[in-house]
Amino acid sequence: MKKQSIFTLLTLAILGVSCSSDKDKPDAYGSFEATEITVSSLANGRILMFNLEEGELLASNQLVGYVDTTDLHLKKLQGLDQKDATGSRREDLLAQIAVQEQNRENILIEKNRVVKLLKDGAATQKQLDDINSSLNMIDKQIALIRSQFAGIGNQIGSAEQQIAQVRESIKNAQIINPVKGTVLTKFAENNEVTSFGKPLYKIADLRVMELRVYVSGAQLPNIKIGSKVEVRIDKDEKTNTKMEGVVTPKTIQTKEERVNLVYAVKVRVINEGSLKIGMPGEIKLISN
Secondary structure (H helix, E strand, O other): OOHHHHHHHHHHHHHHHHHHHHHHOEEEEEEEEEEEEEEEEOEEEEEEEEEEOOOEEEEEEEEEEEOOHHHHHHHHHHHHHHHHHHHHHHHHHHHHHHHHHHHHHHHHHHHHOOOHHHOOOOHHHHHHHHHHHHHHHHHHHHHHHHHHHHHHHHHHHHHHHHHHHHHHHHHHHHOOOOEEEEEEEEOOOOEEEEEOOOEEEEOOOOOEEEEEEEEOOHHHHHHHOEEEEEEEEOOOOOOEEEEEEOOOOOOOOEEEOOOOOEEEEEEEOOOOOOOOOOEEEEEOOOOO
């Protein structure tokens, strides 16, 4: 009787541990990831400064380097010189227009005098015709100069546009970090020659990580966007570190694994420094 009681108690204890273990069993497994951004060069030329290292935390809009802009500065100076030269021609044309308009005023005065003399018979029609012919000639000259003036205005506008483009290229020669994050990989070094679109480094914001796990179709109804789950990572060989995660509002993807259809779900987790890209993790659904 005593032996049977001990056997019964041991059996119940083992079953209790087994049930407790099954109850605490994770609902899904996966690995942590982050949104990685590859920063590429927006300019062509030699990298004169590239001040960052892998693992370094960078601020948003931080200047981390620049590409040689000597040729661009020379091109900008050339454009400014051309603009100034064109502007000088415009001033000359304005002066010519002023002279012609003054001549026109003088001829109009002479015309009025001849018209009065013609009424008194002291002038001839030919004199009046010659004056009108001179007025027509001056009007044509003024119109020609004005058209040249408009053309120069267009040239100045084009030069200003080219200068603005060069200035934008000079601005793009600065390597500006776009987001706050940690440098994951560095692809370039000082004094290397780069080109437009060539990758320089990869960065990711590791303050918030995403755990991608795969769940079965039976588990899917229990997972809702915005719901909280328990996230676990290995603390040591026997224990786990637990933290809170939130199911992100992203499209659930499907994946076929052998014959079973499983669903990829992303869980957002605040990273206090212990999470790394590629680290394994697991989740336990929280019952409401």
